[in-house]
Amino acid sequence: MPFRTTIKKNLERIKDLDIEIVAPSHGPIYNRPEFILSAYRDWISDEVKNEVVIPYISMHESTKRIVDYLMDSLIERAITVKPFNLTKTDIGELAMALVDAATIVIASPTVLVGPHPNVVYAVYLANALRPKLKFAAVIGSYGWGSRMVEQIKGITSNLKVELFDPVVVKGFPKEEDFKALDKLADEILKKHKEYNIIKSEG
Ligand SMILES: Cc1cc2nc3c(=O)[nH]c(=O)nc-3n(C[C@H](O)[C@H](O)[C@H](O)COP(=O)(O)O)c2cc1C
CATH class of the missing domain: 3.40.50.360 (Flavodoxin domain)
Known part of the structure; x- marks a missing residue:
């Protein structure tokens, strides 16, 4: 929640990439990137x-x-x-x-x-x-x-x-x-x- 603005910009930067896996700097590797990306899109939306x-x-x-x-x-x-x-x-x-x-x-x-x-x-x-x-x-x-x-x-x-x-x-x-x-x-x-x-x- 506190990083919503930064994440919004970063999602924009990666929007044209064809992503196969999400490998974060810590935590597990995800091989279903859309699952992660759609969750982030949801979390950064301004809708309540x-x-x-x-x-x-x-x-x-x-x-x-x-x-x-x-x-x-x-x-x-x-x-x-x-x-x-x-x-x-x-x-x-x-x-x-x-x-x-x-x-x-x-x-x-x-x-x-x-x-x-x-x-x-x-x-x-x-x-x-x-x-x-x-x-x-x-x-x-x-x-x-x-x-x-x-x-x-x-x-x-x-x-x-x-x-x-x-x-x-x-x-x-x-x-x-x-x-x-x-x-x-x-x-x-x-x-x-x-x-x-x-x-x-x-
Ligand atoms: C430990 C304790 C401290 C309290 N301190 C205050 C206080 O500083 N000022 C006040 O107006 N009431 C104080 N009260 C009274 C409560 O705020 C009051 O009884 C309130 O209605 C309790 O709400 P509750 O039934 O949801 O716990 C205190 C009660 C307790 C048990």
Whole structure:
């Protein structure tokens, strides 16, 4: 992901070659070059899918309820959702999901004023990988005082995303919080349509 621009130029340079094998400087030799080349073409494309990736963690279920509600709300709007519970996620799988997703929703409780450390780790990785993501939001929970949203913004400067309004809830979510989550789902749908990520519906 971070080398997309360079790879794009290199694919252009080799486009007229009749390639028999791909012999990388490390790793196995491939004798089905088209398999490798088409994967690279796919990875460097600027297209994103109608998908929302949600890395999350929850200590006492508050953030989990928020995530579950938002997931249902997005699914109702025919948006694909990929949740990753960061207590057990294979971080490589999260990285793969980020390759094509249009939107990331980062979900965390407040721990010592900021995001939970597992969320910091996942977000740091997402930022370093520079995926094609177009949109992002932060959701989560706090008890008495939080700078979680600001701190997450501070470690995601590589993500060239448009930010939705955060939904950060005191304790367990209540009726008005669920409304805010529905509004977030509406906004995500609207943006996915505007950017032609949902093509069939315009
Ligand atoms: C270890 C620990 C540290 C916390 N630190 C803060 C804090 O600095 N500020 C705050 O507002 N809430 C803090 N909280 C409260 C949680 O953010 C709050 O209970 C939240 O609703 C938990 O969300 P969850 O149920 O998704 O884990 C802390 C809770 C724990 C367990």
